[in-house]
Amino acid sequence: MQPPSCPNCEPAGMQPPGSERPSRREWLLRAAGGFGGLALAGLLSSCQRSGGESASRAPADTPRAPGQRLPQVVSTGPRKPARHVICLYMDGGPSQIDTFDRKPRLDRENGQPIKMSTPQTQFRIGNKVLASPFKFSQYGENGTWVSELFRETAQHIDRLALVRSMVADHSEHTAANYQMHTGWPLQGRPSMGSWITYGLGTECQDLPGYVVLDAGQLPLGGLECFSQGFLPLSTQGTLFRRGDYPVADIRPQEPRPDLQRRKLDLMTQWNRHHQSGGANYPELEGLIAQYEMAFQMQSAVPALVNISDETPAMLRNYGIDQPHSEVFGRQCLLARRLVERGVRFVQVLPPPLPDHNHWDQHNKLAAYHRDNALAVDRPIAGLITDLVARGLWDETLLVWGGEFGRTPTAQEMPDGQHGRDHNPYGFTMWLAGGAVRGGTIYGATDEYGYYAVENPVHVHDLHATILQLMGIDHTQLTYRYGGRDFRLTDVYGNVVHDLIA
Secondary structure, eight states: OOOOOOTTTOOTTOSOOTTOOOOHHHHHHHSTTOHHHHHHHHHHHHHHHTTTOOOSBOOTTSOBOOSSSOOOBOOBTBSOOOSEEEEEEOTTOOOGGGTTOOOHHHHHTTTSBOSSOOOOOTTOOOOBBOOOSSOEEEETTTTEEEEGGGTTGGGGGGGEEEEEEEEOSOOSHHHHHHHHHHSSSSTTSOOHHHHHHHHHOBSBSSSOSEEEEOSSOOOTTGGGGGOOTTSOGGGSOEEEOSSSSOSTTOSOOOSSHHHHHHHHHHHHHHHHHHHTTTOOOHHHHHHHHHHHHHHHHHHHHHHHHOGGGSOHHHHHHTTTTSTTTHHHHHHHHHHHHHHHTTOSEEEEOOOOOTTTOTTOOSBOHHHHHHHHHHHHHHHHHHHHHHHHHTTOGGGEEEEEEOSOEEEEEEEOOTTSOBEEEEEOSSEEEEEEETTBOTTEEEOEEOTTSOSEEESOEEHHHHHHHHHHHTTBOTTTOOEEETTEEEOTTTTOOOOOGGGBO
């Protein structure tokens, strides 16, 4: 078999003499700029077979699983497991006692020394109680107390399952972010989004299975929070930044489509020629798959981020018409558009506000928490409304929260603009949609809101429950690496069945 020829690519000298053939690596090194075409050719041929059209969403009952084996599917009760996750990650640590966990004792003892033993905090703050500066009101059938910070989200309180007894192991941002994302406080482990994409595959043909919507500031820990670790490269989180081209290097580089097509045809023939020799390079195949996806994204991403087809009413629903909520509103709208197209896992990050450091308020708690909430409250409520209206609610799991909470004692500042320190011992997160039991309040902290004292839910338990809501047994979703079987929950984790409908 002779290698193909192409007048534009000058393969002279590349033809194998006799039985000798260049390896794929040698060919790729010599054919500069052609590596991407090796992967993209297969996509062009698939478009030819389908009449030139590329479906954006595969059938829901036939997901493409990138992993070695699928986990055992488990029952989530009378409701079907969720098919997608949208994680609304409030990094920095929103204060549970200023949002969803009202504590009247703080009002009674404001400014007094706290009447309980307290742990050493991140910055060794004082022991004086700090009352919440925010008003709480009751919402829903159960009269659930919610802060004025989330008055829009509170309109949907009967759809949410509040977990008021979350517990983590670390009070430092980077370690806590790693643990909340990967179950492990150090870098190197796969993220939850990667595990879910590995286990269930993706329903989307032309977008990554795991997308992170970055509004301009990553959590401490950086891209490692979204890493695939030792899982296949196809499960890695893909960062979408703001703008018409949110992903780097997906703009077409060829001046004319026919030139790219000729290069792709050439590389396709070389690929088939190489495969006939039986060579196997798993890492290279992973890169090829990434280039395939990049080619598909050249047309899919601009269409995704172009929201001109959304109505003015829909933009108002997400708060995109308001300057304070426009950025996060657009991200939440994109999250809906992504799951609508079959993307498995979407993480939405909050926008950076000047001097606010996201939800990490060691000072100026009253002003900065209010600004952070104003940026996200309407978009979150709008997302819930939209998912319900479009019939996506029962198949989409929402997860809201940060890496830890805040202390009920004040981090005192000379100007009186006090804040709160990090508190991993008892904080609040919520789940909604999918097979979640809406209207649930699970667990409780003490009267100050410091420690989880009723039904503590560790990060491992949260991960086990999320996997269960996706129809996955967390003990069965494993990957063999370095001589042992790894899983998201390590050797821990218990499913919180009371959160499941």
